[in-house]
Amino acid sequence: MSELKKEFAQIIANQLNDVLSLEKIEKLIEKPRHSVQGDIAFPCFTLAKTLKKAPQLIASDLSSQISTPLFERVEAQGPYINGFYKREAVSKEIVTAILKQHNAYGSAAIGNGEHITIDLSSPNIAKPFSMGHLRSTVIGNALANLTEKCGYKPVRINHIGDWGTQFGKLIVAYKRWGSEETVKQNPIKELLSLYVKFHKEAESQPALEDEARFWFKKLEDKNEEATALWKWFRDESLQEFSKIYSLLDIEFDTYHGEAFYNDKMENTVALLKEKGLLTQSDGAKVVKLDDSGLPPCLIKKSDGATLYATRDLTAALYRQEIYHFVKSLYVVGHEQSLHFQQIFLVLQKMGYHWAEEMVHIPFGFILKDGKKMSTRKGKVVLLEEVIQEAITLAKKNIELKNPGLPNKEEVAKQIGVGSIIFHDLKNERLNNIEFSLEDMLKFEGETGLYVQYAHARACSILRKAGNVSGMNTGLDDDYSWELVKTLMAFPDVIQKSLRLYEPSQIAKYLINVAQEFNAFYSHIRVLEEDETLASRVSLVNAVTVVLKEGLRLLGIKAPEEM
Known part of the structure; x- marks a missing residue:
């Protein structure tokens, strides 16, 4: 506040x-x-x-x-x-505070340095990183930045999907039809086509499914050949993913995926048994949740195989032991809502009070022509291709409007990537989003480009102003005052955004700042030599601080020239 x-x-x-x-x-x-x-x-x-x-x-x-x-x-x-x-006094106080605190403006100490674990991105390896994975990645990253801004220590966890029967299928497909050279040339594309080929061939040769189960069992039993192939597929996939994360400028504290918990799950099952929570149901082991009106949480299949629930319970116990988190956030699509309700409830039944601070943060789909993107139906849009296309379009815009711009490549990347992230985060996370590259790269309207351009324009005014002497005495005209009031709201918006787990609050606020700034410099002669010149230049400087920091919280860069 x-x-x-x-x-x-x-x-x-x-x-x-x-x-x-x-x-x-x-x-x-x-x-x-x-x-x-x-x-x-x-x-x-x-x-x-x-x-x-x-x-x-x-x-x-x-x-x-x-x-x-x-x-x-x-x-x-x-x-x-x-x-x-009192406009002059307050505008002086606010602008002085922003310039003094600079990028610390809006920070809060409410987190007291405590850990918050954030489960985000988490794609399946050996499959393409599609636009569908973008939401968890950018919402999670923005929330991590917001928790940090409010004094917490975020732990960014990429809980990658690196285990399951699909690896048995992949090993069979590779041994039958794959080649090391082809996989190395284009790992994700080749592994996906092998996976698709397996399913196609299995329609006429059902025995392939048994062969896949046999190889996955070998993988579970730590067979040398199966483990070496699995590790290779995993490493190649992570290398490909790291290119995308590098483009998005997103880093993780840990890549502990599903496989990491393989040797830890028996302990979880033993704990559940010890606490009298496990019951038999058709040969399977479950935790009943009837008293909460939920279906039972399946812990072990009748054949002894563990499930997602077993892994997620184990992961939660491990994370609490390692990080002693005060909150644990799961940025995962809304279709997993029941799963997380069950997980959190089982942990509470186990007597862990910290489970009450575990939060599922759901979000809507990215749609193409009004329909959900699907890998199986080939209706998937690859994120890397979209990013590269956005960068290329941004480059064309620069060549058209400002061909002499220094660092053209870097600025085009900042615009292209920023447009994609902002297009996602300006929407309330539970809403579905219609994918449109054209809409993302518009100069007008609610786009990242509009906000970045406002920042670049403010920087341009500061360059022209040079070193202005004189005191910031405050301003009292209507346009300056509306802008000051908007800047004053930044700390409140940050805390509200975190409280609601809603980065769109920040995105909408930045649009508002850009609009108020545009109104200000359209009506006020900023660089006119008079007694309030220093105050106006200070106000423009404060705008650059807030726009840059607001964009950073969303995971977006703020170019100084465009």
Whole structure:
């Protein structure tokens, strides 16, 4: 919460003499819909019952008793107490604070350095990294940045899908039809075509399925040949994925995937048995969840094989033991909601209170022509191809509009990648997104390019201004004031975004900053030589700080020239 908002809350609290807690007052404070109604408002509806008065009367009584150097005036407007800040003093204070704190502006210490584990991206190896994987990757990365900004230590976990019967199929396909040379040339493409070929051939040769099961059993039994092939497929896949992560500029703290937990699952099963939670059901071992209205959580199949649930329970126990997390976030599509409900509930039944701080963060699909992308039906759009295409389009735009731009390649990459990430994160995460490269790269509207361009334009003004002498004395015109108020909201937006696990809050806020900045420099002659020149240049500088830091939280770069 911004300091000014806290001060206003304290002023109200002083008048109320403990009728309402400071925390409750802070939560009720809002921004008036129209600027003519003031800069900050407190609704009095909540007080009516306690004080046995009409809200309008309460607002009138309280506002008449408030006297503070912070406000030009405080007045009652119906049931609201509305405050009008002293523009020059407040704009000076806000801009000075932003320039002093620089990229630390908006930081909070609420996390106290505690760990939050974040399960994100997590593609299946030996399969292409599609646009469908983008959402978990960029939402998870943005949330990791937000947790860090709020004082936590995020642990970015790429829980890759590197185990299961598909590896038996892949080993059979490779031994029958594959070649080392072809796989090395284009690992993902070749491994996928071998996997597809296996399924096609198995339709007419069902014995292949038995052969695949035989090889997966050998892999589980640590057979040398099977393990060597599995490890090779895994390494080649991770190398390919790392190219995409490098383009997106996203790093992970650990790549512990499903296979990492193979030797740890028996301990989980033993724990469940010890706590009296395991029951037999048609030969399988399950944890019943009837009391919560959920189907049983399957722990072991009748043939003794473990499942996703067994792995995820084991992973949670391991992560708590290693990181002592205060929260554990799983950025996984909404179709896995039941699975996570079951996992969290089983851990709670095991007596682990920390399981109450485990959160599934679901999201919608990326659609192509209104339909979900599907690998099996060939309706998949490869992320790497999309990124390269976006970079190429950005390069063409640069050649057209600013051919003399230094670092053209780097800027084109920042624009192309930024456009893709912003297009995803500007949408509320539960919404489905229609894939459109054309929409992503528009200069106008709600695009990453629009925000990046506002930042570059502000940087250009600062370059032209050079070293301006003079003090930042604050500004009081309408355009400067609307911009200052928008910048002032940044700390609140960061905390709300994390509270809701909703990076779209930041993206929408940045659009707002860019719009207010555009209105400001369209109406105000920023570089005019007069007594407020230093204040205007300081304000533009503050805009670059907030836009750059806001984009960084989303995982996007802010070019200084475009």
